Amino acid sequence: MNRLKCNQPVLSDSQIIKILLIEDNRVEAELIQELFSEVNSNQFAITHAQRLSQGIKKLIDFTFDIILLDLSLPDSQGLNTVIQVKAKAPTTPIVVLTSLNDQKLAIQVVREGAQDYLIKGQFAGENLIRAIRYAIERERDRESIRQQAKRERILERMVEQIRRSLDLEEILHTTVTQIRQFLKTDRVLIYRYQADKSPTMLLEAADYSNSYPEIPAIHELFNLPQILSDNEEFIQVINSKKMSNLKPKLFNLHKQSVLAIPICNSESDLKKPQSPVYHQLWGIIIAHHCTPNRQWQTWEIDCLNQLVKQVSIAIQQSELYQKVKTDNQHLQKLVKIDSLTGIANRRRFDQVLAEELICSRRNLTPLSLILCDIDFFKAYNDTYGHWVGDNCLKEVAEAICQAAQRPSDLVARYGGEEFVVILSNTDNPGAFIVAQKIRYQMDKLKRPHAKSPIHPWVTLSLGIATTTPSHQLSSSELVQLADRALYKAKALGRDRIFSANSDPDFQV
Amino acid sequence: MNRLKCNQPVLSDSQIIKILLIEDNRVEAELIQELFSEVNSNQFAITHAQRLSQGIKKLIDFTFDIILLDLSLPDSQGLNTVIQVKAKAPTTPIVVLTSLNDQKLAIQVVREGAQDYLIKGQFAGENLIRAIRYAIERERDRESIRQQAKRERILERMVEQIRRSLDLEEILHTTVTQIRQFLKTDRVLIYRYQADKSPTMLLEAADYSNSYPEIPAIHELFNLPQILSDNEEFIQVINSKKMSNLKPKLFNLHKQSVLAIPICNSESDLKKPQSPVYHQLWGIIIAHHCTPNRQWQTWEIDCLNQLVKQVSIAIQQSELYQKVKTDNQHLQKLVKIDSLTGIANRRRFDQVLAEELICSRRNLTPLSLILCDIDFFKAYNDTYGHWVGDNCLKEVAEAICQAAQRPSDLVARYGGEEFVVILSNTDNPGAFIVAQKIRYQMDKLKRPHAKSPIHPWVTLSLGIATTTPSHQLSSSELVQLADRALYKAKALGRDRIFSANSDPDFQV
Missing domain, CATH: 3.40.50.2300 (Response regulator)
Structure with missing residues (x-):
């Protein structure tokens, strides 16, 4: 008590x-x-x-x-x-x-x-x-x-401050700051054990108007077997596999006083299966007092020990949160991309088109779509097989991306062998130039297509549609228009561009 | 202090x-x-x-x-x-x-x-x-x-217990249990304000050997305008938009003592933009003492007030964590499905096939693939347009799913108009039966295809490949084999099944 x-x-x-x-x-x-x-x-x-x-x-x-x-x-x-x-x-x-x-x-x-x-x-x-x-x-x-x-109140408040955040960096920053204030000492540092058991300094709270003497010996603290073997109690701890019972340790280095407090993960708190002993040591907090012969009080160490237990839970929760968040970011990306070609998928295309249409209406700017289809791809697949077909799709995607490189351009896989390009703030002639660049990139590709009746290489048919402030289209109208333009390009003999807006017959 | x-x-x-x-x-x-x-x-x-x-x-x-x-x-x-x-x-x-x-x-x-x-x-x-x-x-x-x-120590320990978890239910459960022990009272309940501002009882800690009298009046506590208007201070609170300053409230209902402590979200702690006032009230903790004339001590209320502030942060962090986790689950699903047809996508197919192959090797069971391709789909698309084509893809996906309904079967979109079925623990004759069922479902569909030279309806060609314990294949070998079988089915005139394993010429 x-x-x-x-x-x-x-x-x-x-x-x-x-x-x-x-x-x-x-x-x-x-x-x-x-x-x-x-x-x-x-x-x-x-x-x-x-x-x-x-x-x-x-x-x-x-x-x-x-x-x-x-x-x-x-x-x-x-x-x-x-x-x-x-x-x-x-x-x-x-x-x-x-x-x-x-x-x-x-x-x-x-x-x-x-x-x-x-x-x-x-x-x-x-x-x-x-x-x-x-x-x-x-x-x-x-x-x-x-x-x-x-x-008790100071401890309570320190814990309260530290636990306001779920962000690891913020938690550690608050921790070193609070501990430095609490101990009224020169520096407080947090080291973390890496997977290879080497310590890395994560954070430091110090009076930066001072320059601190280099203390190489501080690193010796992190020689875990040494920490564990130069003290009877530590050996018992290791033997009993209760790493979480690791106690704070006092050192004197060149007459300067160092207090090292281990941060142990008590993973059972988070209901995970018990990890191997080494994994339970997350890191170490070092308080470094440069004036000689600082006496660390027992109650100070006890208080820090209590504090660090709470910090450890805060760290674990923040890491749990961070992991899920990182997974999320990864998934967010995955959800948006086509796994074969790595470009945006149909879902992403639908989202971006809706957003860009809102923008173009607000800003009174035009917006164009280019729908591209690989000519005689069925025959290509049947001739060369799916594996070669997949590679062809990747190369075509790459070629289209080369042609539409503005940050605001979006190249997406629309369907099997169909691709689509969203060109924001681009009028019909502008889109035509991009479509020509795509054809130029395809020419450079020179991918053989033995079964193509029109060309020795793989070619594209391209349909362009543009929505303008004076003639606004919905997303489905715009896509349908581009689709009809593409169909027209095919009907006219393939390996060409057809723009819906250039033909007065094209009405949605 | x-x-x-x-x-x-x-x-x-x-x-x-x-x-x-x-x-x-x-x-x-x-x-x-x-x-x-x-x-x-x-x-x-x-x-x-x-x-x-x-x-x-x-x-x-x-x-x-x-x-x-x-x-x-x-x-x-x-x-x-x-x-x-x-x-x-x-x-x-x-x-x-x-x-x-x-x-x-x-x-x-x-x-x-x-x-x-x-x-x-x-x-x-x-x-x-x-x-x-x-x-x-x-x-x-x-x-x-x-x-x-x-x-101070009791408070500290209660907070410590509550904050061990990031799980909302666990946090609330620990909270009511700890508060009931602390107050030595009959019941402690947590109510949460719903979006429509109605209170819902989430949790209760009580001595369940007792039967508690129904207290309808307890619900009147949740009439927020009343809570806020029957007390000068509360009106000031609302006026100053500092809902987080809401104080605990004591009530006597039928001579029984009720203590109500509001749980307020101080969203600024989590660095979110300030929410409207109403949204800051998350819920209320009710301590209900059935023996008449319980005197709640000032220090008890102060202690609970301190505690509930920490509980509020714990709740917010758990909700943040929960939200990210829910997003994650949602994304996990999205990543696995094809957005057009709603069935598994190519990425999911690759994963499941790898897993199922490991299983089949471990259990010495066969595993079959059926690769399905819509006959003359290019012509179909060109005739009916992309919009009708997309609907056709959805219906075909649905038809294949009808035919492969075992929980362990996986139907995936393999490419543009190609689908694939993974049949775990299924030998070649078994896969043939499933392929026949798919053809039967397609017959039922009777989707017109005017440009098909072989049939008035949309038809499929199907290629089957099976890996067996005596003839083990890698995932790419299995897919390639099914692809070659599909090619053979096409070459033989389409609208049919061809099984690689039934032909002695088929060697990977």
Whole structure:
């Protein structure tokens, strides 16, 4: 339960106790000082303030082990005096010394955080010193519990910050930043173990106005067998196959302090089958303090250990998310392309045509389609076989792409041996030029076609259709028009271009 | 900072203070009891124990406001006495009453958690009572800070449990379970606002051995305009468009206590553009306590409020993950199908064939392919146009699917007007039967084909190839063989089946 409890150093008996005495009455103040000198004047250093304002000024400028407080001061009375002092020095114990023998006030004063309430004239020097010592001890205890609560909150908030994101880079960035702030140290780095078990530095949080000394030895940390073998406990860990029990490790390198915290994947949390031991070590967080002899506190390490467990889950979830997202991007691409030729498929063509038509209407620009069909492809396939036929389709796709290279052009496989080109912001003569380029590329191809009655090489017939602001067509009208133009090109003897828009007979 | 601080009720001055006095000396015990009666005997109820064991038994059976403890007992001595009592009653204040005037011991005793150390004979009744009252106040203060730390840890752990998963159902299940345990209440439910703003109960954690009364009024909570208008603050919230500032709400329904905590999406955390106000309210968590007059503590509500903020982020991340996963499944399907006919595409065919071949080799079973080609489809397309051609392809795909209906059969579009059927665990005669069924389905179709020189309807040529354990083929060999069989079927006059395996000339 007390994992973040701090074991603060305690005052040794011989240490001098610094006392702030706030008391307006000079005689009373002298009496109190005498009480101390009766017992052991060397043990106490007393600073005297006559007004609350003066006392508060001292509290700002110096630190004290205890405050002896009169409640009736020229500038403050009763309970209010305690409240004001407590506000300025919330962790310094207060012992009230007063002539007011008021039970109710005494209880209120203690409720406001004063450690004791002593009535003047009713205690000996010995009692006062005891009261002071107990007050210091109790306040320290209270402060330690309060610190514990504070640390729980800090941990909670760090986790909260880190877990706001599902993005790995953001998670790691927040992690190193938060840890550096938390430890108030020079650098915090995250290394990740690669598949080949070599460490790669992913991220660093540091004060970049400093230049940090190169510490080659830092890399030795990542020699996993060494990490695992130079420590009895680590060997046990490996033997028990509980890599997730790896503990943080402290190193001193050239008098600089290094704290290494392993990040272990506890894959069972994500309900995956258990991985081999090595795979459970995801990486290591390094805190590097350049000033010599930094003492890492146990509670700091415990807190980081807790934090890193949460970071590990955040990493795993982000990787899961990232994997699905990457798969998605891959699939998105696959969905859009024709697997044989690698160009856009029919689905993609339908999408892009719809989008481009909306654009062309909005911008009042023309849009053209070229529908291309390989002449006598059936005969080609029957002659050379499917395998050669498939290669022919790939080459034709490539040739068409060579001819339509604007970023906004889309070349798609429309059907078996049919291809289509979307030419945005292109009028009919412009489309004709692209169609001619396609024919030119086909000529360069010189792919033999023994069964073609019209040509020794593989040729294309091409049909062009254009939609213009003055004569707007729907996507199906445009495709049908291009299809009819292609049919006309075939009817006229194949191996040629026919443009629907150039013929007044063509009406949709 | 003190958001989980608890304001415990304090003892009123008139309340009786229950004291456990552990003191072996009868005379001393009587003296102490006399001290109390001198002041005000009605205010104190003293229980006396003579041995530590006896005192500890009393601590188990009863509760006390304070323990007055002698250190030298027959069964325990010195510091150990304090340690043992503290272990049994960690939150009950201890005032040590001893004749040992030992400074060092006194400090140690206070460090172990005793509130005071009084030396017998050195204090009046008034001092003792003051010491008791201060001790009670200070212990209460310490306990309150300790509780605060404990609550931070509870919150932290609840968040940790909830955030182990990226699965929405698991997150919500953990949430209701954790909240029910935390509040020790009868039921915890999660309602979600649908797009139409009606609430739907998603999940419930309850003691199902109880039957809960139907509370129709619970649904009134979800009347959003009402929630927002019956409270000044809520109106401000709506006006300032800060729905995420919605506060938990307490209701009394038929004397039963209901606590409603809104779950708000703070979409900015996920770096999305701000949504309209209504969309930010994801749902509501309802804690329902059936015993009348349950008092919900402020710190409980604050803690839940903190928790629900984390739950909200967990929900958002899980929904993000779920969305990507759903997209993925959708894309997975899209990648596998031919967009025109809706059957498997070439990519899917290649995958399945590879998998099925591995299976057939492992299980020593045969595997057959049927490659189908529409006869004179080029002429069909040229006659009827692409649009009719596409419909023809869809109908043929449908006809082939009708013929190959085993769950393990795969019908795919192989190319333009070519289809392929994978028949796992099917020998050559079996494949021939399926091919005949395909022809039968085509006959039923009776789709006119005016330009077909062989038949008034659309017909298919089919090529069959089979790989058997005694004559194993690779996927490309099998496809090539089926392709050659199809070519042979065409050469023999089309509208027929040819099986490669039935012809001794067919060798790969």
